[in-house]
Amino acid sequence: MNILLLLVPISIVLLGIAIGAFVWAVRRGQFDDLDTPAIDILRDDPAPLRTQDDGDRDAD
Numbered sequence: 001m002n003i004l005l006l007l008v009p010i011s012i013v014l015l016g017i018a019i020g021a022f023v024w025a026v027r028r029g030q031f032d033d034l035d036t037p038a039i040d041i042l043r044d045d046p047a048p049l050r051t052q053d054d055g056d057r058d059a060d
């Protein structure tokens with residue numbers, strides 16, 4: 001029964017830390033745009049520019 005005197009304050013402190021982290025994340029804008037990062041992985045990277053040297057290497 002004495003363990004509750006230790007566990008209850010620890011759980012309240014952990015709850016306060018979790019709420020503080022959530023409020024911090026909301027204020028920093030972590031949840032503002034949830035769609036764009038998921039779509040960014042599907043976009044192609046721009047093609048690299050070919051130089052004249054690249055064409056010469058293919059011919060050799």
